[in-house]
Amino acid sequence: MSVPEHQPEIPDDALVTLAKAGDMVAFETLVGRHREKIYARAYSIVHNEQEAVDLSQEAWIKAWRRLAQFEGDSSFTTWLTRITINLCLDHLRRNQRHRVEPLPDSKDDPEALDRILPPVWVNPTERMEREEVRKRIDEAMARLSEAHRTVLVLHEFERMEYKHIAETLGISIGTVMSRLFYARRRMATLLAGWKRESEEEES
Amino acid sequence: MNPDLEHRLQAWVDGELDASSAQEMESLVARDPEARALGDNLRLLRGFLQEHEPVRALPETQDFYWSGIRRGIEAEERADRGRESSDPSRETGGRAWWSWVWPAAAAALVLVVISLFPGREGGTAGDLATSSGASSSAKAPAVVPVVGHEIEAPEADGMETVTFYSSQESMTVVWLAHADVL
Numbered sequence: 001m002s003v004p005e006h007q008p009e010i011p012d013d014a015l016v017t018l019a020k021a022g023d024m025v026a027f028e029t030l031v032g033r034h035r036e037k038i039y040a041r042a043y044s045i046v047h048n049e050q051e052a053v054d055l056s057q058e059a060w061i062k063a064w065r066r067l068a069q070f071e072g073d074s075s076f077t078t079w080l081t082r083i084t085i086n087l088c089l090d091h092l093r094r095n096q097r098h099r100v101e102p103l104p105d106s107k108d109d110p111e112a113l114d115r116i117l118p119p120v121w122v123n124p125t126e127r128m129e130r131e132e133v134r135k136r137i138d139e140a141m142a143r144l145s146e147a148h149r150t151v152l153v154l155h156e157f158e159r160m161e162y163k164h165i166a167e168t169l170g171i172s173i174g175t176v177m178s179r180l181f182y183a184r185r186r187m188a189t190l191l192a193g194w195k196r197e198s199e200e201e202e203s
Numbered sequence: 204m205n206p207d208l209e210h211r212l213q214a215w216v217d218g219e220l221d222a223s224s225a226q227e228m229e230s231l232v233a234r235d236p237e238a239r240a241l242g243d244n245l246r247l248l249r250g251f252l253q254e255h256e257p258v259r260a261l262p263e264t265q266d267f268y269w270s271g272i273r274r275g276i277e278a279e280e281r282a283d284r285g286r287e288s289s290d291p292s293r294e295t296g297g298r299a300w301w302s303w304v305w306p307a308a309a310a311a312l313v314l315v316v317i318s319l320f321p322g323r324e325g326g327t328a329g330d331l332a333t334s335s336g337a338s339s340s341a342k343a344p345a346v347v348p349v350v351g352h353e354i355e356a357p358e359a360d361g362m363e364t365v366t367f368y369s370s371q372e373s374m375t376v377v378w379l380a381h382a383d384v385l
């Protein structure tokens with residue numbers, strides 16, 4: 001059966017209601033509509049293609065089984081994304097791959113501020129450049145530890161507050177703040193290095 | 204700038220501070236160029252990342268991806284059915300109904316056997332007593348155990364009582380029936 005992804009006239013809420021009643025076609029439509037977003041979120045956390053596919057599929061399976069618990073307090077995609085994030089975090093915990101890199105000491109370095117958070121710049125009007133920027137950000141995120149990347153994803157892309165991140169990850173708010181600061185500092189450094197490379201190539 | 208101050212400045216940029224703490228940060232940024240630069244860079248980086256969230260395309264076709272989900276759902280449902288069939292606590296009411304039929308049937312069988320052989324002892328240690336309180340006009344106790352067991356009988360007209368006691372099994376069975384049956 002082909003995935004019926006183009007049914008814009010049917011809102012998610014209506015499809016969820018049908019799926020709750022056991023309508024597998026309605027659920028398949030939801031999968032077709034949101035599969036890319038769910039996969040992308042899984043990938044942003046585990047940064048492994050096959051694991052992200054497996055985990056995102058597992059999230060859909062779990063969602064089907066828990067549909068009765070979805071009461072519409074948030075959007076269906078928000079609810080499903082939370083399931084996906086929790087599955088990814090469980091996966092990382094099971095594999096014990098959380099590695100927190102030590103923070104470099106910058107107290108005695110007069111150029112510490114610039115190295116810690118160099119300003120970033122981009123011209124968003126050029127489509128190709130935007131695609132290149134996305135690719136560079138993806139590469140930079142791959143170089144973060146999973147612990148730092150997860151906090152960054154939850155804050156910057158999921159727009160979670162510190163308290164919610166702390167609850168989701170089972171860590172203190174202070175740890176959220178330090179991991180987020182380090183992740184941002186690292187990202188800024190990596191992106192600034194890419195910008196310098198680009199400028200040198202142009203000159 | 205110490206890490207604690209950096210983190211509080213970051214929290215201010217992210218709108219995580221209460222009003223009084225936010226006021227303190229605003230004052231700090233106003234008088235400290237280093238703090239101001241850090242705040243500006245944090246804000247710039249956040250906007251930059253949010254505007255350019257990486258897009259990752261699903262590496263599987265729609266049909267292939269969905270078929271994996273459907274297989275997973277079906278496997279989970281099969282597992283559920285397997286668990287239900289092996290777990291007595293999940294039995295339906297219909298199945299539970301049978302759980303008390305067999306003991307009741309066994310008890311009835313015992314009583315039928317007793318009724319067919321009212322004068323015999325039920326095994327080596329069994330004592331059997333019968334009496335008729337209905338066929339006679341007297342309303343005297345109808346049951347008289349054969350060997351020293353005090354058992355009361357109903358005084359209803361036309362009713363017969365058969366009482367069986369097994370000392371070996373420490374069990375007493377009382378069977379009530381209309382006199383015509385016996």
